[in-house]
Amino acid sequence: MSRKKSFLTENRDRLEAAIGHRFADWERVERALTHSSALNGKQGSYERLEFLGDRVLGLCVAELIFGAFRAATEGELSVRLNQLVSAETCAAVSDELELHLFIRTGADVQKLTGKRMQNVRADVVESLIAAIYLDGGLEAARRFILRYWEKRATGAAELRRDAKTELQEWAHAKFAVTPVYTIDERTGPDHDPRFTVTVEVKGAAPETGIGRSRRAAEQVAATHLLEREGVWQKQNS
Numbered sequence: 674m675s676r677k678k679s680f681l682t683e684n685r686d687r688l689e690a691a692i693g694h695r696f697a698d699w700e701r702v703e704r705a706l707t708h709s710s711a712l713n714g715k716q717g718s719y720e721r722l723e724f725l726g727d728r729v730l731g732l733c734v735a736e737l738i739f740g741a742f743r744a745a746t747e748g749e750l751s752v753r754l755n756q757l758v759s760a761e762t763c764a765a766v767s768d769e770l771e772l773h774l775f776i777r778t779g780a781d782v783q784k785l786t787g788k789r790m791q792n793v794r795a796d797v798v799e800s801l802i803a804a805i806y807l808d809g810g811l812e813a814a815r816r817f818i819l820r821y822w823e824k825r826a827t828g829a830a831e832l833r834r835d836a837k838t839e840l841q842e843w844a845h846a847k848f849a850v851t852p853v854y855t856i857d858e859r860t861g862p863d864h865d866p867r868f869t870v871t872v873e874v875k876g877a878a879p880e881t882g883i884g885r886s887r888r889a890a891e892q893v894a895a896t897h898l899l900e901r902e903g904v905w906q907k908q909n910s
Contacts, residue, residue, distance in 0.1 A: 681706060681775045691770050692801070693820055696808050705800035706772065708793060710779030719800035724865055726803035729811070730758055733818040737826055752835060755889060757826055763795035766821045772797050792867065792883065836895035840872070843904050848876040854891045857881065870894050877902060 681688070681703060688702070689695050696702055701722075709718035734757045738750055745753070756762065767773070776797055806814040837852070844852050858869040870890035873879045880901060882893025899905040 681777075684775070688770075688775065692805065693817055694805050694809055694813050696804070698808055701804040701808055702801070705804040706775045706777060706797055708776065708778040708797075711777040713779075719797060720862075720865075722800035722803035723796045724803075725806065726799035726801065727758075727865070729802050729806050729814050730763075730799055730818060733815050734758055734822055734826070736815075737819065737823060741827055748835070753826065755892060757822060759889075759893070760792055760795040760883060761893075762822075762825060763798045764791045765825075767794035767798045769821065770798075772801070836892045836899060839904065840874070840895040840899055843899065843902075844874045844877075848874060850875045852895070854894065856887060856890075872898055874898065 682699075685699065704717055705719050705722050705726075707718050709720060712718055731754070735750070735754055738745070738753045738757070742750065742753065773794065776793065778793070802814055802817065805817050840852050844850050853873045855871050855873070856868060857871050859866055860869075861867040865885065867883060867885060868887050868890040869881060869883050870887065870893075871879050871881045872891065872894040877898065878901075880894050880898040882890045882895070882897060884890035884893050896905070900907045
């Protein structure tokens with residue numbers, strides 16, 4: 674048994690208290706926190722759980738904001754949803770839970786920093802949601818999601834506009850140019866792709882965003898540029 678797995682088992686009570694759920698099947702938690710790089714090509718990573726957890730998270734957060742913002746339009750709800758299920762927000766939840774202490778990875782992944790490691794931290798949160806769902810059902814998953822997302826949803830600052838629209842208007846007004854978006858990289862399996870996109874505005878330094886669709890990555894890149902230029906105040910996830 675690896676050191677990480679031993680640490681996870683030894684700290685089961687601590688993690689379950691943070692999650693708010695007592696697991697009947699602890700092996701699901703171990704799988705949810707195991708990156709494929711730790712398995713030397715064997716099966717048993719969190720990838721399948723991540724696929725399911727992403728959908729459960731989306732459903733519960735959509736339900737949350739649908740009830741919390743009764744006057745919001747479909748477009749406003751979509752913007753809120755995208756922000757709340759983003760890799761940045763999921764990684765912030767991972768940090769709050771201190772999941773980095775429990776994630777099992779290979780040596781190559783342990784060396785990753787920045788956005789690449791942010792994605793791993795985000796992935797394990799979604800995988801953990803799937804483990805909770807499979808172990809305790811939708812209500813158990815909903816309780817966990819409300820515990821960590823409700824404050825982020827209802828405590829958020831005033832709703833922002835669509836980032837691409839805001840950036841385009843700013844670029845036209847300041848530089849009389851239109852932002853240009855370029856796909857730098859597409860990684861991941863077909864069922865769960867990751868796009869890296871760079872946005873360029875002539876007269877300003879470019880910015881990069883990562884998302885599960887081209888549009889989502891473009892929104893992230895536009896947000897980063899708007900925040901860096903002071904058009905938008907940077908928000909904490």
